[in-house]
Amino acid sequence: xxxxxELDVVMLGLKGTGKTYFLTALDVVLDDHSDPDRLEHIGxxxxxxxxxxxxxxxxxxxxxxRTSLQTQQGHQFILRHAASGTRVNLYVPDLAGETFxxxxxxxxxxxxxxxxxxxxxxxLLFLHSESEGRPELLEAPSLMDEQAASNTSxxxxxxxxxxxxxxxxxxxxxxVVDLLQFVEEVGSVKPVKVAVILSAWxxxxxxxxxxxxxxxxxxxxxxxxxxxxxxxxxxxRSDLFTFRVFGVSARGGGSTREEIERIKSISNxxxxxxxxxxxxxxxxxxxxxxxxxxxxxxHG
Amino acid sequence: MIDGDESNAAPIEAEEVLEAGPAKDxxxxxxxxxxxxxxxxxxxxxPTCLVVCxxxxxxxxxxxxxxIREMFAEGSFKEFHFAGSLTLCAFERVxxxxxxxxxxxxxxxxxxxxxxxxxxxxxxxxxxxxxxxxSDLLLxxxxxxxxxxxxxxxxxxxxxxxxxxxxxxxxxxDSQRLADFGERHAERDRAKQFLSRLQTVKHNCDSLDVTxxxxxxxxxxxxxxxxxxxxxxxxxxxxxRVRFGSAFHSLQFFRVAARPxxxxxxxxxxxxxxxxxxxxxxxxxxLKALRHPSPKRDFSSFGLR
Numbered sequence: 001x002x003x004x005x006e007l008d009v010v011m012l013g014l015k016g017t018g019k020t021y022f023l024t025a026l027d028v029v030l031d032d033h034s035d036p037d038r039l040e041h042i043g044x045x046x047x048x049x050x051x052x053x054x055x056x057x058x059x060x061x062x063x064x065x066r067t068s069l070q071t072q073q074g075h076q077f078i079l080r081h082a083a084s085g086t087r088v089n090l091y092v093p094d095l096a097g098e099t100f101x102x103x104x105x106x107x108x109x110x111x112x113x114x115x116x117x118x119x120x121x122x123x124l125l126f127l128h129s130e131s132e133g134r135p136e137l138l139e140a141p142s143l144m145d146e147q148a149a150s151n152t153s154x155x156x157x158x159x160x161x162x163x164x165x166x167x168x169x170x171x172x173x174x175x176v177v178d179l180l181q182f183v184e185e186v187g188s189v190k191p192v193k194v195a196v197i198l199s200a201w202x203x204x205x206x207x208x209x210x211x212x213x214x215x216x217x218x219x220x221x222x223x224x225x226x227x228x229x230x231x232x233x234x235x236x237r238s239d240l241f242t243f244r245v246f247g248v249s250a251r252g253g254g255s256t257r258e259e260i261e262r263i264k265s266i267s268n269x270x271x272x273x274x275x276x277x278x279x280x281x282x283x284x285x286x287x288x289x290x291x292x293x294x295x296x297x298x299h300g
Numbered sequence: 301m302i303d304g305d306e307s308n309a310a311p312i313e314a315e316e317v318l319e320a321g322p323a324k325d326x327x328x329x330x331x332x333x334x335x336x337x338x339x340x341x342x343x344x345x346x347p348t349c350l351v352v353c354x355x356x357x358x359x360x361x362x363x364x365x366x367x368i369r370e371m372f373a374e375g376s377f378k379e380f381h382f383a384g385s386l387t388l389c390a391f392e393r394v395x396x397x398x399x400x401x402x403x404x405x406x407x408x409x410x411x412x413x414x415x416x417x418x419x420x421x422x423x424x425x426x427x428x429x430x431x432x433x434x435s436d437l438l439l440x441x442x443x444x445x446x447x448x449x450x451x452x453x454x455x456x457x458x459x460x461x462x463x464x465x466x467x468x469x470x471x472x473x474d475s476q477r478l479a480d481f482g483e484r485h486a487e488r489d490r491a492k493q494f495l496s497r498l499q500t501v502k503h504n505c506d507s508l509d510v511t512x513x514x515x516x517x518x519x520x521x522x523x524x525x526x527x528x529x530x531x532x533x534x535x536x537x538x539x540x541r542v543r544f545g546s547a548f549h550s551l552q553f554f555r556v557a558a559r560p561x562x563x564x565x566x567x568x569x570x571x572x573x574x575x576x577x578x579x580x581x582x583x584x585x586x587l588k589a590l591r592h593p594s595p596k597r598d599f600s601s602f603g604l605r
Contacts, residue, residue, distance in 0.1 A: 110327035134374045136400040162403055167389065173373060174388045181384060182328045213467035228375025229382050235434070236383040236426040 002085040008119055009292055012179060013126025014172060015097025017213055018199030018250055020064050022076060022126070023094055024054045025250035026285045029270045036082035043078035049120035050094070051075045059269055060249070061260040063116060066095035070233040079286075081295050088293065092124075098267045103182070104175045105167040114186045122193030123183065125176070128217075129198045129247065133227035180233065184240045184269035193242040194234060195288035198222055201247035201270035203252075219247040219277060246288050322363045331389030336461065339438050340387075342422070347435040351419075351578050352462050355472025356490060357444025360515035360558055361408040363568060364472070365421060365441055366394040367571055372425075376568060379576050380425040383433055387422045399560065409559075413447045418462065434579040441561035442464075451493050457501040464502055469577050470511040471495070473536065475555075476519040479529045486534050495544050511574055512540060516568065518560035552577065591596040 030041045045051075050073045059066055067073060067296045074093035076088045080086070103109055109117070127133070163169075170178075172249060181188060198204075198219050207214035211298070216222050223245050234243040252272025253259040266272050273283040278298075290296040343571055353361040369391040372382040385391065394409055396402050417508065421439040426432065444488075445480040449456045450463075457463060477487040484485050491512070514520075520529040537553045545551055554570045 107323070107328050107330055109328075111324045111326060114326050134397060135370055137374070137395075137398050138400055139371060162397060165402075166395040169396060170389060170392045171373070171400065174392050177385075178331060178388050181386075185328055186326065224375070229373045232372065232375075232381040233384060236381045 002250060004089055006089050006091075007121045007293065008091045008093075008116060009122055009124060010117060010120045010291060011124045012094060012100060012127065013097055013124075013197075014175060015066075017097060017126035017128050017131075018197070018248070019065050019097070019124075019126050020054065020094055021058070021250040022066065022093060022197060022248060022285065024051065025273050026049055026269075026289075027055055027075070027077070028058065029065065029273055029283055029285045030077065030079065032270055032283075035284070037081045038079075038185075038284050039081055039088070039290060039295070041078065041204065042080040042087070045076040045078060047076070061264045067094055073158045081184075081290065081293075083297070084295060086130065086293075086295060091267070093126070101168070101175070104170070104178055109182055117183055117186045118189075122195065123193050124288055124292075125224075125243075126197045126199055127172075127176070127227060127230075129200045129204045129222065131172055131173065131226070133176070133230060135171055135173075135230075145287075153230055171225055176227075177233050179232055180230075180241070191240055191242045192266065193292045194241050195292055196223060196234075196243055197245045197288060198244045198245065200249060201274060202249040202252065204247060205249075210256055216280060217276075219245040224246070228276050230272060240293075244291050245277065245289070247274075248288075249274040250285065316501055329386045331387060332393075333387050333390045333416065334422055335437070336418050339420050340500035342436050342438070349435045349439045349467050349578055349581070350440070350462065351470060351604065352442055352466040352471045353472065353502075354439045354442040354447055354463070354494065355444065355449065355513075355515070356474055356477065356487060358411065359444065359472040359477075360556075361441050361472050361538045362394050362408075362412050363516065363558045364393065364470075364513070364556065364571065365400065365439055366409055367568070368575055369421075369423070370395055370398075371568060371572070377572060377575075379428055379572055380434075380579070381422040381428055384495065385421075385423050385428045387420075390421055400581075403410040412441045414443045415506055416441065417443055417446045417460065420429060420462070425575075427579070436582070437578060447490070447494060451490065451497060454497065454501060457497070462509045465497070466502075466508060466511045468511065469498070470513055472513045472515040475514050475529070475533075476538075478514070478532060479519050479523045479525075484532060492540070493544065495540070495547075499547055501545075504549055508542065508548045509550045510552075511554045511577060512537070512551070513574070514553070514555045517555040518557040518565075519567075 011023070013019050029038060032038065033040050068212055073093060073095075077090040077092065079088045079089075079090055103113075106239070160186075180194070183232050184190075196219075201219075204215045204217065204222065214225075216225060234241050250273060251262045252266070252274070261273055270283055273285055275282060275285055275287055277287065287296060309398075324388075331570075338399070339348075341356070354364060355361055369385075371377040372380075397410060418439070421441070425434050425435040425437070427434060437531065444460065445461060446456075452459060463469070471491055473487055473491050477483040496511070502508065514533050520526055520533065523529055540553075541551065554574055554576075555567065556570050557565070557567045558571060560566050
């Protein structure tokens with residue numbers, strides 16, 4: 001008789017990186033029982049007050065609202081991996097991106113979040129596919145102020161009109177790497193498994209037709225191109241982290257009227273979803289979770 | 301496991317775990333430059349390479365350090381990959397005025413203040429070539445005022461523990477001053493005097509690696525009298541080699557333009573070569589061996605023990 005494991009997976013990401021979309025689309029996709037190698041629902045959580053309204057919005061093609069800053073949301077999934085006979089009760093908390101920004105600003109994690117991290121099986125780290133991790137440096141002559149450029153001093157005093165640097169000015173890449181360094185300091189089990197989710201992957205697939213160099217059709221390459229500091233940090237600290245990169249379109253398209261109509265016209269709602277990693281492409285959003293839980297058959 | 305990994309080493313946190321207020325939040329490193337005590341904890345835990353960047357005010361020391369982190373952040377560093385930093389916010393701060401977001405209109409750098417003389421940037425990097433994690437790097441951006449004071453008063457070196465403990469000294473000669481016939485001799489002399497004074501106050505100078513950086517080199521390459529200025533720099537190089545070539549463990553010269561003016565070539569390769577020089581010892585074995593015979597090289601230099 002198989003036993004049921006109680007597991008947590010933590011979603012970490014700055015605001016607007018698609019955490020709630022992922023959670024909601026995952027809930028829909030888990031209803032698919034066609035492939036024993038996927039994770040699938042085998043029960044319903046007692047409390048659906050958080051996810052059920054989101055699920056209905058998602059199915060209607062509506063945009064999901066921002067996650068509340070006031071209370072910790074999350075959802076309990078009751079799952080089975082039929083191929084291995086594994087049963088999992090998986091809890092995934094859903095913290096607002098603003099919460100993670102605040103953790104970075106204040107250089108703190110609440111003890112409750114530290115406890116969740118310590119007991120979790122791994123991290124889902126969310127980045128938006130269109131976001132730029134690299135610093136936007138003043139290099140192109142067209143971006144420089146000619147009058148200012150004629151000044152020969154390489155340094156500046158704070159007397160100028162330029163606002164001083166503050167925590168919120170930090171680049172996304174800096175914030176994410178520092179948050180991972182916090183995680184590393186908290187975590188008791190090393191290496192921490194990090195599934196990097198590049199959200200809104202449909203944008204990449206659309207943009208690469210015109211800008212193939214800026215939008216490589218491979219999540220690993222996009223991460224290395226746009227988020228080099230993060231990519232190098234994860235790759236060089238294999239003693240602290242193991243990671244795998246996934247391109248995910250959890251909504252299935254944009255939010256224009258035409259896009260919403262197109263999304264709604266797809267007869268099987270879970271077919272809106274797309275996940276890409278390595279040579280794999282499907283709608284199986286359980287892949288990052290299965291990778292974290294050690295249930296991913298790479299040949300599948 | 302790759303050699304050089306430090307799975308069993310102490311975590312790289314620099315701050316002690318503190319309880320902040322009733323919510324019992326876990327407090328992490330501030331992200332700002334490290335104080336001596338924080339550096340001491342890192343040095344005690346792991347092999348560490350301490351680099352002092354010294355030179356006149358406005359000679360481009362901070363810009364040089366900022367550019368190193370920028371190259372990691374934009375993915376253009378060739379020989380090393382980023383492996384962590386406790387001072388990412390400090391790095392972001394010094395690059396702020398060089399970003400489009402700041403609205404500064406010109407890539408400049410906030411100059412360091414004398415109060416920052418005992419503060420350090422922190423970096424960890426892994427060699428692309430051999431895949432090994434290098435010693436923690438502590439970078440001290442010594443303000444120009446500190447150099448001026450140290451030249452005037454020998455005793456002031458006692459207030460510069462970073463210099464006394466340094467494994468590498470990277471000394472900046474400002475090319476804008478070298479291209480100014482009224483300033484160039486003073487700039488040359490200042491660096492020479494500093495190195496001479498250093499020999500008298502620092503133990504184990506023979507283990508110190510010295511790098512001379514002709515910084516803001518674009519001021520020479522775009523000057524109408526470029527060849528004369530280049531020849532003057534060459535003269536300085538020859539003079540210093542004669543004076544100091546055997547006084548230190550090594551002495552090398554580089555020409556660097558970390559943020560050149562419009563249409564000027566940046567010298568990222570030279571900056572990367574200097575960085576590679578800092579981390580040339582993959583295991584920090586030489587550093588550890590050097591520390592033990594001489595307490596002056598260890599924490600006593602910081603006045604911590």
